Amino acid sequence: MIQPPLRSLFIASIGNPGRYRNTRHSAGHILLDAITPLLQNRLPPGYKTWQSPSLMNDSGKKLVRELEAYKRFGSIRSVDADSNALTLVILHDELEKPLGKINVKRGGPEKLSLRGHNGLKDIFKWLEKKKMYPHDQTLSILRIGVGIGRPGSRNSDDVAKYVLTPMEPKELDAVNRAARFAVDVLAEEAERLETHVESA
Template sequence: MTTPPRRLLFIASIGNQKPYRFTRHSAGHVLLDALLPLLRSRFGAVDQYYTTYYSPSFMNESGPKLVRNLNKWLSQADKLVGPSRTGFEVPAPIGVPATLVILHDELEAPLGKVRVKRGGSEAASLRGHRGLISSFESLRGKGMYPVKRGRDLSVLRIGVGIGRPESREKNAVADYVLSEMGAGERAAVQRAAEPVVSVLEDEFYWEESSKS
């Protein structure tokens, strides 16, 4: 990173844990696995400017722990980053601008296709994605988003396509997302890390007033 960023990034993947760690519904975790070495080579080791987080909860319960850990990390980062650090113009007690990046599976996108959306349901439908719904419910419950209390917090949703079954039946979709990805599917999700790391690089310098 040649110049100090203007935002902090909390990069979180949501999905499921064992025995569903490598199912289609956990594509966000697989994407973060592939992102880690790219993040380190592009931006250096995890430090006060960004961190990564794998949700330890099942998808439908992602929100509470995610937001708790986000809050904890931001509080620690505020102590390290302030007006004395070039690039940040907001006094540390108020909190420097930050973005919560949520990596998730995208049922409505072709396999490996990356879709980026800023904001919650007020900006674009969550399409019934229970992990996203839980995350935004928790953010709203803590008064962090969309209401901003003392901090410019943006949310960037990065979905990686997993395709969908031909059948639109509820049980067919559930079986599909909870089935383990094949080697080719995992490789397609992993390849998505390249365009995603470029999105994250831009996000370090994104400003609320800028067009996105």
């Protein structure tokens, strides 16, 4: 029996664990917490949420390993691999954007700059190492950044201190309010995948 093609979202957040879990640099985790309860009513079956347990700068290895396992075991696949469609969605903090503003980019560094984001750099390093991007034509990348603002100074020590400072309640509220827009983006991506599969 031929199984239906895979059309799926792998939604991963990156940040820092432990005592840095609620800092500005972990805004991706906070956004994932906010969107997760909303997804069931907005997305069709066939998505997975995953939160990186790694430090931000080492996000890639475990994320890519989890993505490989999901592609291999966690989803229904078609016999015709070319008709499958999977999007890796990366939720992350966005230093250059105003607090709570959602910034959506499709693709990797060959499309749009990673803006020095070490977590994203590590992910794409591992995707390339495993020949999953840009080599795998069934895999798309969607980056959803949530703005955390930036300090007045561009000194690297000041920036590091800023991103590793816990979010204040008003900042957490801004990220939580951004969740509905992020879910809209995910719903549009799920619809795009459905169209891709039907036209394959």
